Amino acid sequence: MSEIVLHHCHQARSVRSLWLLYEMDIPFTLVMHDFGKELRSEAYLAKHPLGRVPAMEIDGKVLFETGAITEYLCEAYDSPLGRKPGDPERMEWLQWLHYAETVAVHGATLTQQHIVIYDDKDRSQLLMKLEARRLEKALEVLDAHLQDRDFLLADFSAVDISVGYSVYIAQHFIKIGQFEALSEWMKRLQARDAFIKALMPNGKTAIYQSKFYGITD
Numbered sequence: 001m002s003e004i005v006l007h008h009c010h011q012a013r014s015v016r017s018l019w020l021l022y023e024m025d026i027p028f029t030l031v032m033h034d035f036g037k038e039l040r041s042e043a044y045l046a047k048h049p050l051g052r053v054p055a056m057e058i059d060g061k062v063l064f065e066t067g068a069i070t071e072y073l074c075e076a077y078d079s080p081l082g083r084k085p086g087d088p089e090r091m092e093w094l095q096w097l098h099y100a101e102t103v104a105v106h107g108a109t110l111t112q113q114h115i116v117i118y119d120d121k122d123r124s125q126l127l128m129k130l131e132a133r134r135l136e137k138a139l140e141v142l143d144a145h146l147q148d149r150d151f152l153l154a155d156f157s158a159v160d161i162s163v164g165y166s167v168y169i170a171q172h173f174i175k176i177g178q179f180e181a182l183s184e185w186m187k188r189l190q191a192r193d194a195f196i197k198a199l200m201p202n203g204k205t206a207i208y209q210s211k212f213y214g215i216t217d
């Protein structure tokens, strides 16, 4: 069995890896970081050259990028949450795995605009509007896909985790109640023990202090 260490910040993309580890019931060590300067320490930059989370140490080697971590863990542990080459759902599994980042980048830009930049004069209303609209369109695609199914594939899989985290972030900027199938899917995901555990308050500062960040004008 591999020795796994996950570097994580509360509510950051590393939630995907943490949630997956809990779903897979794999033993690991969790190293929590504060979101901010701590990630730029020399020690952490040696693990992730951009000082981002997650970084996962696996038997002394470091792997970063949530998509790669998801694919690696599912393969290495032969998990039913993955879809191996040759599986009829392999193509769709890969598509949603990467779509998770298409959704997340809009959430990340909006996080930067609303939260990381704290002086109003430095924010761009235009960028916030544009990104909120692009995020909404990306959610529309998910809602349409989820019309007649409970999960992105036939059963719950690792891609529900990857995309689910992106929608968790999106909820801070877009009212997802307008998307019925997407909202029901999110409720199913948020009720899972592993999701609840991965997002449990843990003494570290939350990135999202408010439930919703709207555009002011």
Ligand SMILES: N[C@@H](CCC(=O)N[C@@H](CS)C(=O)NCC(=O)O)C(=O)O
Pocket: 011, 012, 013, 014, 036, 039, 051, 052, 053, 054, 064, 065, 066, 067, 101
């Ligand atoms: N595509 C990467 C994105 C990683 C990423 O940007 N993580 C953010 C948290 S959501 C981060 O660590 N930001 C810290 C920073 O930029 O200082 C992945 O999926 O792992």
